[in-house]
Amino acid sequence: MIRVEKISFSYGNHEILKEVSFSINKGEIVGILGSNGAGKSTLFKLLNGRLLPGSGDIFIDDKRISDYSSIELARETALVPQNPSVSFPFTVYETIAMGRRPYQGLFSGISENDGKVIDAVMDETGLRDFSDRKITELSAGESQLVFLARAFAQEPEILLLDEATSSLDINHTLDILNLIKGRVRSEYLTVAAIVHDINLAALFCDKILFINNNSVIGPGTPEEMITTEYLSDVYGIGSESAVIENKPLGVRYCLKQS
Numbered sequence: 242m243i244r245v246e247k248i249s250f251s252y253g254n255h256e257i258l259k260e261v262s263f264s265i266n267k268g269e270i271v272g273i274l275g276s277n278g279a280g281k282s283t284l285f286k287l288l289n290g291r292l293l294p295g296s297g298d299i300f301i302d303d304k305r306i307s308d309y310s311s312i313e314l315a316r317e318t319a320l321v322p323q324n325p326s327v328s329f330p331f332t333v334y335e336t337i338a339m340g341r342r343p344y345q346g347l348f349s350g351i352s353e354n355d356g357k358v359i360d361a362v363m364d365e366t367g368l369r370d371f372s373d374r375k376i377t378e379l380s381a382g383e384s385q386l387v388f389l390a391r392a393f394a395q396e397p398e399i400l401l402l403d404e405a406t407s408s409l410d411i412n413h414t415l416d417i418l419n420l421i422k423g424r425v426r427s428e429y430l431t432v433a434a435i436v437h438d439i440n441l442a443a444l445f446c447d448k449i450l451f452i453n454n455n456s457v458i459g460p461g462t463p464e465e466m467i468t469t470e471y472l473s474d475v476y477g478i479g480s481e482s483a484v485i486e487n488k489p490l491g492v493r494y495c496l497k498q499s
Contacts, residue, residue: 248297340394382413
């Protein structure tokens with residue numbers, strides 16, 4: 242669903258990514274991890290068309306990303322950012338309805354089909370009772386759930402999560418991740434997620450991709466990627482951490498030692 246071929250990108254003379262190549266299959270959840278400043282957010286801006294690579298190509302569903310119009314790309318990919326800024330007191334319904342814009346004409350309103358999609362998404366995310374609430378009146382967890390619902394209303398093939406749960410408590414985090422997993426199962430959604438918590442990535446992701454030294458390692462399964470060797474290379478914590486396997490859950494955990 243996503244194919245990246247030897248892309249490089251620099252801010253001026255500062256090289257961020259160098260000849261990076263990887264692919265993400267349809268229906269996979271891939272966690273993108275790395276130390277601060279490694280280039281994770283830059284990679285996301287390249288994947289959603291906000292930046293263009295200096296060299297190399299990105300393909301979405303076997304079509305070069307530069308060949309998509311902005312509307313076409315918005316129908317393929319949706320982004321849920323970290324701590325999305327809210328400038329105006331839109332209602333929850335109005336905010337979710339913004340996800341339908343790629344399917345509307347310049348001056349057209351909400352169609353009957355748009356309404357059905359919005360209603361279904363509100364039911365799916367449990368936001369029906371919040372419909373008339375102002376987005377500015379919600380808690381961080383409630384607000385992030387609304388922006389996830391907006392992304393669902395966009396009906397994308399690919400969902401990009403840019404640290405979308407990093408500021409939330411564990412209850413809201415698990416609620417959102419379970420909703421996303423449900424979409425992956427029911428709609429065969431493809432998910433790329435920037436994740437800081439290695440343990441959360443082990444639980445949530447089918448595969449993990451590390452960004453390190455302007456390049457990538459992986460993607461591979463959590464069992465393949467969450468090892469003391471890779472953690473030492475990427476974070477420099479190999480001698481200060483332990484990786485254990487939770488056999489009932491079938492995942493690996495990184496534990497920081499005292």
